[in-house]
Amino acid sequence: MKDQTPASTRAYDEMVDAHGTVRPHYRAFERWLSEQSAEEMVTRRLEADINFRRVGITFSVAGDEAGTERLIPFDLIPRVIPASDWRILDAGLKQRVRALNRFIHDIYHDHDIVRAGKISAAQIFTNAQYRPEMQDIDVAEDIYCHVAGIDVVRAGAGEFYVLEDNLRVPSGVSYMLENRKMSMRLMPEAFSRIKVEPVAHYPDLLLDNLRECAPRGSDDPVVVVLTPGMYNSAYFEHAFLAQQMGVELVEGRDLFVDRNTVYMRTTHGPQRVDVIYRRLDDDFLDPLAFRGDSVLGVPGLLSVYRAGRVTLANAIGTGIADDKSIYLGVPDMIRFYLGEEPILNNVPTWQCARPDELSYVLANMHELVVKEVHGAGGYGMLVGPASTQAELEAFKRRVRANPSNYIAQPTLALSTVPTYVESGIAPRHVDLRPYVLCGKEINTVPGGLCRVALREGSLVVNSSQGGGTKDTWVLEDESC
């Protein structure tokens, strides 16, 4: 627990500048907030809690056998992003996803980037996330990452960094939508004064995007959402998206393959399915091709997919591009495929696989954040400044045993936003996951899921590690 104050004190406060002046884009909200009595805000917070529970916006915790449903704490104070900042983010996100999509296509076709020497063959072909089944397979519209969640943080003097790319089955978008609904319900006067870009059209954009990527020849494509089932931690979101798009929410057992076509079982017999927005990892999709013990998937799905008779969103094998070892190469990827300079920066990263970088990481671990290359959800990571000597030593042993499984990054002083905590309102570290939809065009909705680390000084925002969420308000214009 030692030495975490520097990170907190140095952190960029998004609401108030170093002189204690409220930043222009937060002024209208701050004014509104100052007019509210403490009791009114307590009532609103209680109401938010009751509503989220009644709506059943809960998640299950991995490894919790009892299947307890928990609420993710919602914080009333929004994260406000001025229009000018969003324009930069938006352009940078689209650029990044365009390049990543090109990269995946290249990896499963001609390997130009490997031949150009930008990324080593070993890094691709020995990577567990590389799917040989996808080699030379053409997917509809050449789209691989239909839905991307790009985690972005602000650090230093407020500049943006991309922390990681989520290209497999990024989740959390339902919280973006529900948080907005909740803020509008609880703070209608604030919305009448402040012009906030809407986000509610996300499901429509998603549906459009999915239908666009249907296999050729289906003029009225049938889209479904494939869920692992109601005990999955993100089940609420799967049901929510299916409902908002007006499509069926299916489980593996509802689908079957016959004569190279995917069907769902309906009360009127089999119905053909064209596009599957799957919220199921590659490994579980088809027990005949991947994990044989999976009861969540659909036997024979891969062969239909390879024949181009069904679209999977996201495509199989996108994990190759959101691997933390590939992350390092994204800026180069942007230059290579698009001939552009990256708009958004990567966080400087050390690869433990490289001996010189490994020794640096081992020597400076107390200042670094160390992550597993394939890890997600805040599991298997170490925040150096917040760790005890014993924890550091234990983690060093793990890194030494398998260096190529780890990367390290400086402990960024993540920006903070005022947040309700037990003692009142205090700054807490935040990140942002905007969602990028990749179809014939690339689209975003202005906003994203803002996660907040509720414990003082904590930099871990994952809900599985006690993080909360905030609504993200992208302002409509410069007038604030």
Next chain:
Amino acid sequence: MLSRTADNLFWMCRYLERAENTARMLEVNLQMSLLPQDNQTRDNSWRAILRLSELEQAFDTEYSSTTPRDVLHFMVRDPANPSSIYTCLRAARENARSVRGSLTTDLWETHNFTWLELQRLLAEGKPERHPGEFFEWVKFRSQVARGVTEGTMMADESMCFQRLGINLERADNTARLLDVKFHEQAQGEAQAQGELNLSRTEQVQSAPSRHSAHSEFYRWSAILGSVSALENYRKVYRDVITADRVAELLILRADMPRSLLACVLAVSADLKRIANADSAETERRAGKLAAELQFGRIESILEDGLHPFLDRFLKQINDLGNRISQDFLVPLSA
């Protein structure tokens, strides 16, 4: 629609209806037990509740006595009892949760709230301290769910599957209720027959007494009360409560919401709406059953024996349930 979705909707409604029926039965029995009666009669009436749901065996393996407290515990909050209010409401909510995307927000929230409230009420000992209020609450939540369904859900196939679940469960419940009450009477526990000429097959012969006529009144008004039909009875017959009229009302009246005929007519109508390539035979059987009831007479039903009639009816209802499952809910692959 997706077969699994239809299945979940069907069972969501069946379980909620079952919870409501259990609450209704317990409520009436509780009121009955407030009337002056000996312990034997009192315990018998609680046994009857178990018999009704074919739960005597399950109960006896867990409990050594049949006190009202035991039966209430078993029927209200015992997770090991497949028909307890707790089990039914949990199952209803689990089914709702697996199809929450197909429910309107209002309806999903109604189910979810019922479940959250139930946990709170059980934790604070509501069923033990204020059983009447608790049963009222269960009934009310089920009725609210039906109202929200009607007020917000599309009147499409999904509505049909929900109604099928409700009506099959209801028909089953009303038939059992009648069967048990007539069985009690046939056993002559209260040495009574009132004006009723019971079936020849059951050969019950005992002299009616003033006391029995009295308890008759309570027996039949209790059964009417448990299906909220007391006022309806008065309205239809404008006369004293007698067993054969109660039977007629609850079996043959198409305008009585929980009667066998009303339920079967509704099932038959919904089967027509959702008909598919496999369901013709199911539709025929439901139509035939409805016709039998529609053109039946209470005199001849009682003459041939009510118990065999109800027994056959329960089998037919069960058969319809199985056939619906097969035709629509779990179709063989491809």
